[in-house]
Every structure is written in structure tokens, then in C-alpha cells.
Amino acid sequence: MERFIILMLIGLAAQLVDGALGMGYGLTSTTLLLSAGIAPAIASASVHMAEVVTTAASGASHIKFGNVDKKMLKRLIIPGSIGAFSGATFLSHLTGEYVRLYVSIFLVCLGLYILGRFLWMKDARKQEHAALSNRFYVPLGFIAGFFDASGGGGWGPIATPALLSQKGMIPRKVIGTVNTSEFVIALSATIGFMISLGPSQINWLWVGAIMAGGVIAAPIAAWIVKSLPTKVLAVIVSGMLIFTNVRAIFSYTTLSSSITTSSYVMIIIIWGSIALYTIQKERKSKLVVQLKSRKTS
Template identity: 50%
Template sequence: MKRLLIFALIGFAAQLVDGSLGMAYGATSSSLLLMFGVAPAVASGSIHMAEIATTAASGASHLYYKNVDKTILMRLTIPGAISAFIGAAFLSSIPGDMIKPFVSGFLLVLGVYILLRFMLVRQASKPGKKISSKFLLPLGLAGGFFDAVGGGGWGPITTPMLLARKMEPRKVIGTVDASEFAIAVSATLGFVLFMGWDQFHWPWVFAFMISGVLAAPIAAYLVRIIPAYMLGVLVGGFIILTNLRTMLQSIGVEDGQLLALIYAVTITLWIAVIVWQVVNRKKFVEAVSVEH
């Protein structure tokens, strides 16, 4: 019972972050299951089963608050769902940890770019060019595949890439969260076919499912009231944090104290950037008001 309560609390927090920043539910929840010794395929399958309900609630909430770009939603979802099914089949025979360091390295660099772009731009950026299917097709294929293999990855891959195209942050987060429903359904179908129903631990699934559904509408509301420039900095820093440990371990950094020190320094710098962003944005707004 105590373990179920822990899973429920983590599921609630993970969905709150995922619905606000467009990522982290799968990665956070899967990491917890792996920590308790659950096999990667079983962990990913269980989380995707829970995500069918949480992503449905999250997607509906973002649609209600008009956080979704419906055109991009369809063009991103179809390739993502196809590759998620393939990824589930792949994970049934090959350990997902083999490719995690490569994905984490790419995301870490992208997270730094996102953070710096939102930190250094001193005025509202103009919308980017229309995002083409040539960009969305491979993005959906990569996001869906790595999401199924890693137990989470749809948000960390698609969110920063769409932000890098200068798409409005709340629209990015809402679109990514809404599209994830199809990814969860497709990946779950793959796990059911290749692993069987008996591999799912249903009490854990329902603990994550119920808590995530409760958190979804709260997160969808938060993304509307948090300023766009702050969302960008929060997303960038979160991408760095979620991929830092994997990168450090892949290069042989295993010492607990050293890892704690690196994380403490990283979090301190992230908080400093957030404070700097708030102070300087306030000064920028005041300066613009004086000019006008």
C-alpha cells in the first residue's frame, strides 16, 4: 500500500510537470519503476497503459484552453503512433538502455540552446515559418520510437524541436500533450501483442492513471498563465536536468557525491537564470512602457 501511495504521488507530480512543460511523465514514472527493479519493457508498457487515460485527460484539457495547433497535431501524431508501435516491438527483444546515452546527449545540447534562446532574446520573437510535413514526419517517427523504447521520450524530443522552430510555447506544450494520446495507445497495443496482458502490474497502472488524470486539468491551466519567456527557460532547464544523469553515467561518472554536487550546481544555475529572467524582463517591460 505504501508503494502504491508513492507511485500515485509521483504520478500526480509527473503529470503536473508534463502538462505544464510538455514532457517528463513517462521518463519520471518509468525511472521510478526501474528503481524498484521492474524490467524496462514491463515498466514502459505499464506507463504507456496508464498514459492512455492521463494523455486523454491532458489533451482534452489543452483543447479546452485552446493550447493546441490542430494542423500540426495531425501531421505529428500519425508517424508518431506508427513508430511507437515499432518501438514497443523493438524493446521486447533489445534493452532500451543501449541507445539512451545518444538521445540524451542530443537533448542536452538542445536544452542548452532552448534555455539560452529564451534567456537572451529581449523581445517577443516573431512566429517562425510554417512548419512543414518534411520536418514533422521524421520528428514524429523519432519521438514515437524513442518514447516506446525509453518509457518516455515523446515530449523531450518533440517539445524542444518545435520550440526551436519558434512556435508559441503554450501551443507546443498543448499540441505535444494532445498528440501523446495516440502514441500511448499505439505503444500499449504493441506491448500487449508482444508481451501479453499478464506482464502488466495493474495496481501500479491504476495508481499512475488516477493521479495523472487528477493533475491534467491543473497543468493545462498553468500553461496559460505562465509567461511564454518563462516557459522557455523552464523547459530548457528541465531538458538539461532530465538528461544530465544519463550522460554522466554513460561517460563513467558513478560516484554518488560527485553526481549530487553536479546536480546541485546545475539546479543553482537554473534558479539563477530564472531569477535573472524575471528581473530583466521586468526592466525590459518598464523600458518599453517609458518609450511609448
Template identity: 50%
Template sequence: MRALILLGLVGFAAQLVDGSLGMAYGVTSTTLLLAVGTNAAAASATVHLAEIGTTLASGISHWRFGNVDWKVVAKIGIPGAVGAFAGATFLSSLSTEVAAPVMSIILLSLGAYILVRFTAFGLPRGNLGKPLRRRFLAPLGLVAGFVDATGGGGWGPVGTPAILASGRLAPRKVIGSVDASEFLVAIAASIGFFFGIGSENIDFAWVAVLLLGGVIAAPIAAWLVRHIPPRILGSAVGGVIILTNVRTLLRSDWIDASGGVQTVAYLVIAAIWAAAIAYSVREYRRDKANESVEALELELQRKATEEEETASA
């Protein structure tokens, strides 16, 4: 019972992060399932089954708050579904001994990308309003869908930063559109896993509690996306993913590191993680201060113009 409650809380927290940041539900949930000994294919299948419900709830919530561009959803979601089905069948064909470290490497890479991307660069906002073309979104969806299924997460970490980097869509619409399109990816990946491993290796009680936690969090996250600092959240989530998957790799048969080596690795990662969060907080405050100064300057210019117009009249 305690494990189910913990999974429900993880589902809630993961969806809260995913709905606010546009990524990390699958990465966070799969990382935990691997940490408690679930085999790679079953972990990814469990998460994707839960995501059918959470992404539907998240997509509806984002749509109600005006955060979804349906043209983007169609252009990236359909290729994403194809990639997810291929990734699920590929992962299902790997042995457990090979699949677990491979998935941890993918998750570790995604965690590092999230940490560096949001700590160093924040959210780009140039080129807003320019169209996102199918020749960019279709290959992106195909790759993101494949990575998502094989890594137990990756749709958001691959898709969201790439679209944000284009600067052609407002950040809240990028997050809402990526979350809404993930519904198609979750369905396709789940079908692929049913073909690959069947249903006997999936704990449907775990699916249910992950789903329940995520559904509760979805509307809250859709509201928070307008208020929470993505830069700080991205740094925090990236560090969690890195630390957890480094632990999995160091304890795997591939490396089998000693206790001393593991301790040193954890301390180094924790120090880098803390520095990244501190840097993100500082940069966020600096950006807010600059925005306040710019707003004040514009207001002063407006008042000066009004005074000149009054004086000339």
C-alpha cells in the same frame, strides 16, 4: 501501499511538469521505475499504458483552454504512432541487461537536451503564424515516436523543442498540441508492447496509480501553462533526469563505478544543475524586466502621440 502512494505522487508531478512544459511525463516516470528495478520494456509499457489516460485528459484540458492546433495534432500524431509501435517492438526484443543501460543513455541524452535547451535559450517566439508543413512534422513524429517507446519517454523532449524552435506556433499551442497528439503515440506503443512482452510483466496497479495522479494533474497543468516560467521548469526537470540516469549507468554492469567516483559525479552534476537553475532564474527576471521597460516605453510613446494630436487640434 507506500510504493503505490509514491507512484501516484510521481504521476501527479510528472503530468504537472508535462502539461506545463510539453514534455517529461514519460521520461520522469520511466526514470523512477528503472531506479526501483523494473526492467526496461516493462517500465516503458507501464508508463505508456498510464499515458493513454493522462494524455487523453491532458488533451481535453488543453483543448478547453484553447491550447490545441488540431492540424498539427494530425500531421505529427499519426507518424508518431507508427514510430512508437516500431520502437516498442524493438525494445521488447532486447535483453534486460542490454535494455536498461540503453534506455538510461537515451533518457540521459534527453535530460541533457532539456537542461541545455531551456537554460541557454528559453522559448523562441519568432516566425509566429507561419504554417507548419507535413514534410517537417511527419519525419519529426516518426523519430519522436520511436525514441519515446524505446526510451520510455521522448515524445515531448524531441517534438516540443523542434516545433518551438520553428517559432511558427505560440508556445502554449505547441505544448497543447504535442500533449494531445501523444494520445495516439501511447496507444500505439502499448499495442507494440503487448505484442512484444505480453501483459504478465506489467503491474496494472502501478499503471492505475500513475494514471490517477496524472489525470488529477492534467487540468491544473493546462491552466499553469499560461503562468509558469517554462525556462526555469525545464532547467529543474532536466537536472533531475540527468542525475537519476547517471546514477543508473554508474551502477550498471557496463561501468560499475566505485563509490568515490559516483560521489564525485553526483557533486559535479549537482553543481552544474544549481548553476543552470540560477542562470535560468536570472535570465527570466531580466526578460521580464526588459518586457516591462518596453511596455513602459510604448505607453509613454502613446501618451506623447496623444498629447501632440491634442495640441495640433
């Protein structure tokens, strides 16, 4: 019962992040599952099985509200599915103590990527639209799908920023299309894990717990989006991913405790400084908007 509650809280925390940022369910839940001592392949398999249900509901909503570009969807699904199946098979066949090291390094990189995405990446949505060919979609879909399955998350964090950085992309169409396509990606990864690991290796109670937590968190995430600036939340989440997985990486080294402690302190100081800077910047932007609205009224 205690394990069930912990996993439900993990699902809840992951959905809070994903609902507020539009990405991060897999990254957050996988990181927390690894911290709870669950094997990487089982953690990723459990997350993707839960995502089959959550992404189906999300995709249906985006289709209903007209947030999906059908041409983009078709171009992403096929290479993404192949990449996800390949990633699941790859992770399932990795053996030995260094499996978690691989996953943790990947999660640290994605944590840094999310941080950079929300703080410094330029917005190209106002530029003239440029048509994209399969030369762009095929490698993007395959890479995002592969790392999503083998790293426990990454479809949204890789595909969404890559598409938004292209000229003339409409944000709601990009987010809606990526979210809708994730159903097929999660399903392909799940099939890969089922074939490679077998149903007996999956704890269905864990999957249900993660899923239940996500359902409970959905309305809370909507409130967070309204109340907390997205950039501030992105800094908090990326910092959590980096700090947690750096600790896992250090466990594979022979570094002294003084060096590791100094590293942790440095990460916390840098993380705190960026968070403080982001909060102050968001406050200034809010004040500027309020002053402009007063002048015009």
C-alpha cells in the same frame, strides 16, 4: 499498499512536471520507476497505458479551446504511431542487463536536450511562416514516436521544440497539437507492448496508481505554472533526469568510488550554478517588466 502509494507519488510528480512544462510526464515517471527497480519495458508500458487516459483528457481540452492544427495533427499521427509501435516492440524484445543502460543513456540525452531547449533555443515564432512538407513531419513523427516508446518518454520533448523552432509557428497551436496527437502515440505504444509482453506481464494496479497520482497533481501543476518560472522548473527537472540516470549508467562501469563521487559533485555544482543563474536572470527580467509598467502608468 506501500508500493501503490510510491507509484501514486511518482504519477503525481510526473504530472506536476508535465503540467508545468508541457512535457516530461513520460521522462519523469519512467526515470522514477526505473529507480524503484521496475524493468524498463514494464515501466514504459505502464507509463504509456496511464498516458492513454491523461492524453485523451488533455487532447479533448485542447480541441475545445481551438489549440489544435488539424493538418499538422494528421501529418504527425501516422508516422508517430508507426514509430511508437516499433519502439515498444524494440524495447520489449531487448534482453539482458544492458536494457536499462540503453534507456538511461537516452534519458540523460533528453535531460540535456530539455535544458538546452529552455535556456538557449531561439524563438522563431515572430518570423514569417514557412510551410512544412511531409519530408519534415514523417521523420520527426517516426523518431519522436520511436524514442517515446523505447525510452519511456520523448514525444513532447522531441516534437514540440522541433516544431517551435520553425518559422512562424504559433506556440499554443504547437503545444495543443502535440499534446492531442500524443493520445494516438500512447495508444500505439500500448498496443505494441500488449502484443510483445502480453497482458499478464502488466501490473494494472501500478498503472492505476500512476494514473491516480496524475489526476491529483493536475490542479497543483496549474498553480506551479503560475508561481514558478518555467525556465527555473526546466533546470530543476533536467538536472534530476541527468543526475538519476548518470548514477544508473555508472553502475555498469568499473570506475572507482572516488571518480564517481567526484562526478556527482561536479554535476551538482554545475546544476546548482545554472539554477542560480536562471533564478537571477528571471528576477532581473521581472524587475525590468515592473519598471516599464510603472513608467507607462
